[in-house]
Amino acid sequence: MDAAKEFARLSGTLFVDGGVRPSTAAARRAVIDPATGLKIGEIADCTPDEVEEVVARANDAQRAWWAESALHRAELLHEVARAMRRLRPDLAELLTRETGKPYKESADEVDWCVTATDYYAELGRHSVGQVLGPTVAGQLHYTLKEPMGVVVVILPSNFPLLLFVWEAAAALAAGNAVIVKPSEFASLTTLKFMEAFADLPRGLVQCVTGGGDVGRRLVEHRNTHMVGFTGSVPTGQAIARSCAETFKPHLIEVSGNDPFIVMPSAPLEVAARAVTFAAFMNCGQVCTSAERIYVHTDVYDEFARLVVAEVAKLRIGNGLDRVDLGPMGSAAERDRFERVLARAVEQGATVAYGGGRPEGFDDGFFFQPTVLTDVTPDMDVLHGEVYGPLAPLCRVSSFDEAVALANASPYGLGATVYTTDLVESHRAAHEIQSGMVWVNAPILDNDAGPFGGRKMSGTGRQLGAEGLDTFRHTKLVMVDPAANPQDFWWFPYSDDEAYPAR
Numbered sequence: 001m002d003a004a005k006e007f008a009r010l011s012g013t014l015f016v017d018g019g020v021r022p023s024t025a026a027a028r029r030a031v032i033d034p035a036t037g038l039k040i041g042e043i044a045d046c047t048p049d050e051v052e053e054v055v056a057r058a059n060d061a062q063r064a065w066w067a068e069s070a071l072h073r074a075e076l077l078h079e080v081a082r083a084m085r086r087l088r089p090d091l092a093e094l095l096t097r098e099t100g101k102p103y104k105e106s107a108d109e110v111d112w113c114v115t116a117t118d119y120y121a122e123l124g125r126h127s128v129g130q131v132l133g134p135t136v137a138g139q140l141h142y143t144l145k146e147p148m149g150v151v152v153v154i155l156p157s158n159f160p161l162l163l164f165v166w167e168a169a170a171a172l173a174a175g176n177a178v179i180v181k182p183s184e185f186a187s188l189t190t191l192k193f194m195e196a197f198a199d200l201p202r203g204l205v206q207c208v209t210g211g212g213d214v215g216r217r218l219v220e221h222r223n224t225h226m227v228g229f230t231g232s233v234p235t236g237q238a239i240a241r242s243c244a245e246t247f248k249p250h251l252i253e254v255s256g257n258d259p260f261i262v263m264p265s266a267p268l269e270v271a272a273r274a275v276t277f278a279a280f281m282n283c284g285q286v287c288t289s290a291e292r293i294y295v296h297t298d299v300y301d302e303f304a305r306l307v308v309a310e311v312a313k314l315r316i317g318n319g320l321d322r323v324d325l326g327p328m329g330s331a332a333e334r335d336r337f338e339r340v341l342a343r344a345v346e347q348g349a350t351v352a353y354g355g356g357r358p359e360g361f362d363d364g365f366f367f368q369p370t371v372l373t374d375v376t377p378d379m380d381v382l383h384g385e386v387y388g389p390l391a392p393l394c395r396v397s398s399f400d401e402a403v404a405l406a407n408a409s410p411y412g413l414g415a416t417v418y419t420t421d422l423v424e425s426h427r428a429a430h431e432i433q434s435g436m437v438w439v440n441a442p443i444l445d446n447d448a449g450p451f452g453g454r455k456m457s458g459t460g461r462q463l464g465a466e467g468l469d470t471f472r473h474t475k476l477v478m479v480d481p482a483a484n485p486q487d488f489w490w491f492p493y494s495d496d497e498a499y500p501a502r
């Protein structure tokens, strides 16, 4: 594949009814390679007419899809997984060029898409309801799981393929059609990704590009039936408010500000490597990045020394080279991150490593992996999502204090604890208010286990059996095969059951 030609082919297109097609929109946005600062393509702000057409095609395709057997849907979803595997090298290269993440992380992302698709291919045909113990002898009481209809998936740029698949594979397995509105910063790779769905009926999976207005139009459309949103809190709130008008079901996965607790019993060298990975993977642009690192005072100084030594080993550069850390996703994001860091220093934090733009990388949106010490619980840096290459180390005097600080946050996505103390690990699992708790196993996911947040991190779950039900209605069905009179509660009421005083 020639990446430049591929970006040119996909520029200004949408994926509708089984193929890419140039958008008629005049409005275009430049796509910039974050590692070079160079323009690599452009995306269209798809028009209202194009949105109408995509929604109409999706509704037609969904009816036909749901009329198929569950086995046939499973077989085709396995074909989709195989196509993803075939496209892996091309997708990984485009993803790195468009978002900046190291090639290994891009290739991993495609692999995780494959396993999630295979998982949902089978789960979707496993069960479509449940037979209940009847409340009336001789009757059949059961539930049916039915698709929502057309699911709109609106995404950020940090894991554009994986976050799409976590929702789309479940939604498709549940019998829905899917329309994706990718991030403005990852649309070209998403358009390429549409090739993986070629074996599905035309119109079942489609992609429209553009900004918030295009997303809003899809969310508000009377013929879309559910919204899966991943992104920032203000956009998630706007979408939830809009959905409330018609009680349109919605899944909201938004920001995190995850704690990472290090206790004296932890193997410190391992914990230092762990926090380096959890804070700097994808340049810290992960919703479950380690962002508030609470370290017990007995090991704080030693741990800080080990973390600095680990971070110093990270190789920074273009994600297509042999590096561990690429650039941030955009110039605006780097500017925002620099303001967060400057405020932390102004409030008294010490830069123990990094702290500036690396030399020799002037064209891209690079920033050094940065370690802060002397961070105290009151500092702003611990009270909002950082979403950049930062590891702020805050000293705590006890496990109780660490858990209290972990919970003193409006967010509740994930949390990591490093300890080999059985009581502490058990308490962390029970006491931390978050969707995921990782004990010595930071930021792992499992297709078979639910992913999602509490509090301001969102509502609902992706992945696992819960992530399938997210995209299904449950219908109760009650049948009396003999059509018997239901005299145990029908008219006329017997005198024996009237108010006794009359």
Ligand code: NAD
Residues within 6 Å of the ligand: 154, 155, 156, 157, 158, 159, 163, 181, 182, 183, 184, 210, 211, 212, 213, 214, 215, 216, 217, 219, 230, 231, 232, 233, 234, 235, 236, 238, 239, 253, 254, 255, 256, 286, 287, 385, 387, 413, 453, 457, 458
């Ligand atoms: P964002 O909210 O700015 O944009 C996300 C998407 O919403 C984009 O596609 C955008 O075009 C669209 N959008 C914007 N306004 C809209 C509107 N009014 N109606 C419909 N769509 C609209 O988010 P971002 O900056 O791209 O993403 C970063 C955020 O995503 C971070 O906060 C990160 O933590 C979060 N995130 C969360 C998870 C999770 O699973 N909880 C995963 C990854 C990223």
